[in-house]
Amino acid sequence: MIWVLLAILSAILLGIYDLLKKYSLRDNAVIPILFIATLTNAIIFLPVIIYGTFGTHSNNSIFNFGHLTWHDHLLFFIKSIIVGSSWTFAYFAVKHLPLTIVSPIRSSGPLWTISGAILIFSEHLNGLQWIGVIITVLFYYLFSLSGLKEGISFRSNKWVLYMTLATIIGSASALFDKYLIMHYNRLVIQGWYYIYMAPLMLAFLLIIWVPHRDKFTSFKWRYTIPFIGICLTLGDFAYFWSLSHPDALVAIVSTIRRGSVVVSFSLGAYLFKEKNIRMKAIILVGILIGIGIILLGGK
Numbered sequence: 256m257i258w259v260l261l262a263i264l265s266a267i268l269l270g271i272y273d274l275l276k277k278y279s280l281r282d283n284a285v286i287p288i289l290f291i292a293t294l295t296n297a298i299i300f301l302p303v304i305i306y307g308t309f310g311t312h313s314n315n316s317i318f319n320f321g322h323l324t325w326h327d328h329l330l331f332f333i334k335s336i337i338v339g340s341s342w343t344f345a346y347f348a349v350k351h352l353p354l355t356i357v358s359p360i361r362s363s364g365p366l367w368t369i370s371g372a373i374l375i376f377s378e379h380l381n382g383l384q385w386i387g388v389i390i391t392v393l394f395y396y397l398f399s400l401s402g403l404k405e406g407i408s409f410r411s412n413k414w415v416l417y418m419t420l421a422t423i424i425g426s427a428s429a430l431f432d433k434y435l436i437m438h439y440n441r442l443v444i445q446g447w448y449y450i451y452m453a454p455l456m457l458a459f460l461l462i463i464w465v466p467h468r469d470k471f472t473s474f475k476w477r478y479t480i481p482f483i484g485i486c487l488t489l490g491d492f493a494y495f496w497s498l499s500h501p502d503a504l505v506a507i508v509s510t511i512r513r514g515s516v517v518v519s520f521s522l523g524a525y526l527f528k529e530k531n532i533r534m535k536a537i538i539l540v541g542i543l544i545g546i547g548i549i550l551l552g553g554k
Contacts, residue, residue, distance in 0.1 A: 261497035262511035268490030270518020273354065275483045277523060280350040284474040286464040288483070289346050290456040293339075295484025297453035300446040307442060320443050331444065334431060335451035341424040343459070348418035354523030355535045358516040360418045362542050363391065367426040383548060391545030394538050432498070441495035449488075490515075513543070 279288055307320040349357055435444050464471060497508050520539055 256502065258497040258500035258503040258508065259511065261493045261500075262508045263514075265490045265493035265497065266512050266514040267518055268486050268493065269512065269515035270522070272483060272486040272490055273349070273357070273515065273519035274522055274526065275479045275486055276346065276349050277354050277519075278526075279477050279479045279483060280346065282472065282475070283350075283477070284464065284468070284472050285346050285350055286456075286460050286471070287474045288480055289342060290453075290460045291480050292483040292487070293342075293449070293452045293456040295481045296449040296488050299485070299488050300442075300449045303442055304446045304450060307440075307446070317440065317442060320440055323443070327439070328447065330435065331447035332451045334428070334435065334444070334448040335455060337424060337428045337431060338448060339452055339455050339459075341421045341428060343421075344417040344424070345421035348414045348421060351414040352418065354519055355532060356415070357418055358520035358523070359535065359539045359542050360415070361422055361425075362513055362516045362539065364422050364426045364429070364513060367423045383551065387545045387548030387551075389545075390548060391542055394541035394545060397538050397541070432495075436495065436498050441499045445488075445491055445495055517543075 276288075303318075307318045310318060432444075468474075494508070494512060497503055516539065520536070
């Protein structure tokens with residue numbers, strides 16, 4: 256099944272994306288790196304947007320963007336705000352936390368999506384899903400105890416809070432994606448939210464970082480910085496392509512995509528020589544099992 260292979264490719268690319276972020280952010284300024292990565296995404300997709308908007312294409316062409324209204328652009332702009340918020344929290348968290356702490360927190364995305372569905376849409380969990388929730392929460396508690404061994408309190412550490420907020424906002428973005436992919440060409444979604452992200456991050460850079468840069472970590476150029484954007488662009492492209500396939504199951508795509516944490520956890524543990532790897536690996540597997548049961552119960 257091509258959509259499964261695309262989801263796997265997306266997961267691998269997103270795992271590498273996390274590694275590139277971690278390397279680039281070590282002892283470096285967050286906001287300039289976030290802007291450069293975002294600008295890279297926009298530059299890659301700008302020719303696609305121009306070609307799709309002004310070129311002549313057949314009705315079934317992937318480059319046939321159709322006529323977009325102000326309402327359509329507003330939705331893409333909202334998508335860019337949601338993603339930009341998630342990325343900002345995530346970049347600061349990745350800089351200050353080990354990847355082996357970040358990865359299990361990020362793996363909890365589907366749990367937050369389920370919670371949002373209960374609170375917003377008054378949905379109810381079945382017995383199997385409640386088992387999955389209990390398993391996930393149990394391993395999260397064990398994970399918090401593991402973090403204490405490294406001096407990271409899940410109650411008071413603001414970077415843990417940042418990563419949790421990034422994950423929750425990312426889950427909201429995934430719910431929004433389900434709506435957008437039903438109404439728009441996947442290239443339109445990816446291209447325009449990248450385009451709108453660039454000026455948003457530029458404003459963030461000029462208003463927050465530039466006037467107060469002496470109070471922040473100084474910026475150092477690293478060759479990996481533009482590859483953050485390139486890797487994310489390719490990972491998102493594979494994700495939207497998989498999601499747009501008529502036979503694709505959103506729950507399966509989301510679960511496979513969440514497998515990116517296995518890539519970032521494994522390589523991060525090896526490359527950055529992080530601590531308590533065996534215990535964290537067991538906990539990560541437990542969290543993923545819990546998430547898998549939740550998704551299985553939703554079928």
